Amino acid sequence: MGTQSYPRIDDEKSKYHGYLDDSYLNEPKVVIKDSEIKTIIKNAIVMANKKSGRTILDIPANMSDNDAAVIYNKKGKELFKYFTKYYGDPASSAFSCLNQNYEKIAREQFRNWTLQKERMNSGWRYQFIAKDGAIKSKRFVSVSDIGTAEADFNAIVGLKNSDKTVSIYVSVKNRVNTMGGQDWPKAISALEDVANKDKNRTSPYICVFGIAMEKGLRHIKKNSKTKAPFSVNTELWKSDYFWPFFTNLSYGKIIRSVLSVLIEFGTETSREIDIPQALIESFGEECKKHKLINSSGKFNDAYKLVEIFCEKIKHE
Numbered sequence: 132m133g134t135q136s137y138p139r140i141d142d143e144k145s146k147y148h149g150y151l152d153d154s155y156l157n158e159p160k161v162v163i164k165d166s167e168i169k170t171i172i173k174n175a176i177v178m179a180n181k182k183s184g185r186t187i188l189d190i191p192a193n194m195s196d197n198d199a200a201v202i203y204n205k206k207g208k209e210l211f212k213y214f215t216k217y218y219g220d221p222a223s224s225a226f227s228c229l230n231q232n233y234e235k236i237a238r239e240q241f242r243n244w245t246l247q248k249e250r251m252n253s254g255w256r257y258q259f260i261a262k263d264g265a266i267k268s269k270r271f272v273s274v275s276d277i278g279t280a281e282a283d284f285n286a287i288v289g290l291k292n293s294d295k296t297v298s299i300y301v302s303v304k305n306r307v308n309t310m311g312g313q314d315w316p317k318a319i320s321a322l323e324d325v326a327n328k329d330k331n332r333t334s335p336y337i338c339v340f341g342i343a344m345e346k347g348l349r350h351i352k353k354n355s356k357t358k359a360p361f362s363v364n365t366e367l368w369k370s371d372y373f374w375p376f377f378t379n380l381s382y383g384k385i386i387r388s389v390l391s392v393l394i395e396f397g398t399e400t401s402r403e404i405d406i407p408q409a410l411i412e413s414f415g416e417e418c419k420k421h422k423l424i425n426s427s428g429k430f431n432d433a434y435k436l437v438e439i440f441c442e443k444i445k446h447e
Contacts, residue, residue, distance in 0.1 A: 134363050135335040137297045137337055138151065138155035138156070140152045153376070155291060156289070157289045159379035160269040163267045163268065168264065168378075169395075171259075172256075172260055172388055174259065175256045175258075178255070179255035179259060182255050188206055188407075203413060207237075207415075208414075210413075213240060214236070215440060217243075224436070225437045228430040229431075232427075233411075233414065237406075241410070253305060253344075254309075257343035258303040260378075260385065260389075261343070261378065262283070264374075264385075265286055268378055271286045271288050272287040272296055274286045283303045285298060285299060285301065286298075286301065295334065296334040298332050298335070298336040298337075299337055300322055300326045300338045300339065301338075301377075302322055302338075302339070303341045304343065306342060306344055307342055307345060307369075315352050319338070322340070322365065323362055323365060326338055336364065338362070338364055338366075339365070340368070341368050342368065342373060343373065345370055346382065347370070347371055348369055348372045349368045352367060421435075422435065423436060
């Protein structure tokens with residue numbers, strides 16, 4: 132992969148020598164209004180919640196509702212098995228369920244069951260905010276989703292007083308340590324591969340790992356032994372550079388706006404991923420089958436739960 136011919140800082144005394152020289156790029160035309168960034172954030176939360184639910188359950192985006200319902204039913208039964216196997220202190224767990232509706236317990240158990248994958252939710256949230264904020268800033272010729280595992284979106288930015296452009300391929304991460312040191316070379320190579328294989332690209336490219344929640348500016352990942360860059364075409368943009376570049380808003384402004392929306396939106400809507408109701412009902416049917424809930428759907432016998440936890444259900 133050869134060196135891309137986008138504008139670079141040529142001052143050899145600069146710590147950013149060889150990096151993208153953004154002084155050549157068109158600047159943002161719009162400062163996004165508070166009401167508009169809040170709308171972007173609300174939409175991002177909703178989209179991230181939906182994407183989390185389907186991804187955690189391995190539901191392809193194009194799967195029909197009928198086929199997805201079969202999986203939801205199966206996953207509901209698996210969730211019940213998880214509930215009766217990984218219960219912590221059985222007495223305390225049974226007590227905490229007493230008089231609680233099965234839907235609430237199903238949501239709590241699903242959150243525990245999928246905790247590691249659920250952390251991806253915030254990454255998707257900030258990906259959507261960055262992409263839609265970039266569109267609103269009117270800095271870019273175009274901004275679009277890519278839809279690959281390696282890249283989240285791309286943006287084409289024009290050069291000042293020129294008809295030339297630079298294509299930017301972006302992968303959003305929460306923090307630098309989201310990936311281990313040994314994973315970075317592979318991730319960088321994969322992102323550049325997306326750029327190289329993009330048949331619609333007509334300009335030089337730069338690949339960017341946007342670090343959404345870690346203060347700092349930018350750097351290029353290098354081999355710890357040789358100090359050679361893994362790629363001279365790939366930069367890591369931390370939050371103090373990443374957010375102003377794409378949204379024309381500071382990192383602090385973005386996070387304060389997210390907090391404002393979370394407070395306004397409410398805890399339930401903002402934190403919980405989209406758990407299909409069919410999965411919850413499947414969990415409920417398993418509870419009914421084992422006579423754990425009453426006609427109102429509430430756990431009404433803690434001793435029965437302890438019996439289930441400790442004696443009745445065998446797990447491989």
